[in-house]
Amino acid sequence: MDAEHQEQRHQDKAIEAGDMGKTLEITAPPGKGAQQQAEGATKKQQAEDPESNQVKRRHATSNLEAATHLFKGSVGAGLFAMGDCYKNGGLVGATLLLPVIAVMCVHCERMLIRGSMLAVERTPGATFYDYPETVEKCFEYGPRPLRRMSRAMKLIVEMFLCVTQFGFCAIYFVFITENLYQVLKQNGIEISMSMTMLITLLPAMIPSLMTNLKYISPVSLLANVALLFGLIATLTIAFTNGPMPPISERHLFTGGSQLSLFFGTALFSYEGIALILPLRNSMKEPEQFSKRFGVLNVTMFCITALFIFTGFVSYTRWGEEVQGxxxxxxxxxxxxSQVVKIVAAMGVFFGYPIQFFVMMKILWPPLKRSNSCAQKYPITMQVCLRFIMVMMTFCVALVVPQLNLFISLIGALCSTCLAFVIPVLIDFVTRAQVPKGLGHWTYLKNIVILAVAVLGIVAGTYQSIVDIVKEFN
Structure with a gap:
């Protein structure tokens, strides 16, 4: 296998794991249980091949590059929803709870890393496992009654990842449409929201039908620049548009249904756990990723600070009128302001094909394996599948036009499971294999995380659905 083919294979693996920003070059291919012998031979061959090792070192990422990838992968449409997040959490309540959620996310990400490292150690020839494979292997090597669940757990994680990416794509349609609609209406073009969304369908459709990643990934940098410009410009306008209203006019704390919506929006914004394993494996010094002042902690601290600043300023400026x-x-x-809206919408639009590619990397392989027609006409069938999925995201966005409710629903249901529930289950399974591995502190800590997660899932999903139904009525 030549270096170029290896690099393309590694890039595809990174995208499948959920990279929402720039493609990551993974320095080692993942292990599969049925391919352990072949991979062991490959690993030995690479160890004896200086040229192969040189290629790996050349494409390994530095600490700064890994931090940049993590930042870009975790900051997206959810950042622009921080004003609504603060409206549902209150100025003081949201400021206190966001760091707590961040700490929980980081801790669960560390549990995922630990589970992946243990799975790799126990699998001869394996060098890297992504999120779904880590879950499968941890259950496969876990207590005997749980081993039968390994395949099902992998499918569950893939399903949640796919639903999350599907939600991202639908949210992107809503985000683009709402900003474009305001600008068109202001300039005398009177068309409905549905027609405006239909206008965005064709530009989103064309790049999403491309099956080769190299034609899609270059737009990632442009998307991030546009989003960053949109955020800076929006906050600048918020500061310069007259004196800020007094804090006494804003809610400091909230409760009940509003807190459940806050939880869903916050989890949606922090959703980057699928990036953790590919990012760590892509580094020149993987051990630097999860150190006390390593890439994970420092980057999450910066992201949390940015969320707090954006949410506090936005809610203070616009109060209960703040939008999704x-x-x-x-x-x-x-x-x-019209320029800012258009640029921010373009930033989200350029990110749509990347998010869509992630979803297709999950859906296409099993369909190709199980369908003879897909094996005979792979390009044609994949393009058809892409067309159908784009239309499905469009239809969902058309049916649920409220951006803030959509974000809360996806965050409460899927993001919570991926960020909290699955890592805790991995921790229980891996520690159960070690004598006295499950101490009282571990039990208490994991049960508390699970309780918070289940409460967030039930309350957040219920409240989001109730509010969406109200919008229909």
Whole structure:
């Protein structure tokens, strides 16, 4: 296998694991239980091949590059929803709870890393496992009654990853449409929201039908630049548009249904756990990833600080009128505000094909294996599947036009399971194999995390569905 083919294979693996930003070059291919002998031979061959090792070292990422990838993969449409997040959590309540959620996320990500490392150690020839494979292997090597669940657990994780990516794509349609609709209406173009969304369908459809990643990934950098510009410009307008209202006019704390919506939005914004394993494996010094002042802790601290700053400023400025995307609060009559809305919408639009590619990397392989027609006409069938999935995301976005409710629903249901529930189950399974591995502190800590997660899933999902039904009525 030549170096170019290896690199492309590694890039595809990184995208499958959920990279929402730039493609990551994974330095070692994943192990599969049925291919352990072949991979062991490959590993031995690479160890004897200086040129292969040189290629791996050349494509390994530095600490700064890994931090940049993690930052870009964790900051997206959820960042623009921080104003709505603060509206549901309160100025003080959200400021206190966001760091708590961040700490829980980081701790669960560390449990996922630990489980992956143990699975790799116990699998001869394996060098890397992504999220679904880690879950499968941990259950496969776990207590005997749980081993039968290994395949099912992998499918569950893949399903949640796929649903999360599907939700991202649908949310992108809503985000683009709402900003574009305001600008068109201000400039005398009177068309409905549905028609505006239909206009965005064709531009989103064309790049999403491409099956080769190298034609899609270059837009990632442009998307991130546009999003960053949109955020900075929006916050600048918020600061310069007259004196800020007094904090006494805003809710400091909330409760009940609002807190459940806050939890869903916050988890949606922090959802980057699928990036953790590919990022760590792509580094020149993987041990630097999860050190006390390593890539994970420092980057999550910066992300949390940015979320708090954005949410606090947005809610203080616009109060109960803050929208699901803070760009929607900009005065549309102002020309600069119109430019900001368009640029932010473009940033999200350029990110749509990447998010869609992640979803297809999950859906296409099992369909190809189980369908003879897909094996005979792979390109044609994949393009058809892509067309159907784009139309499905479009239809869901058309049916549920409220961006903030959509974000809360996806965050409460899927993001919570991926970020909290699955890592805790991995921790229980791996520690159960070690004598006295499950101490009282471990039990208490994991049960508390599970309780918070289940409460968030039930309350957040219920409240989001109730509010969506109200919108229909």
């Amino acid at each position: 995307s803070i760009t929607l609060n900009l005065v549309v009559e102002d020309v600069f």
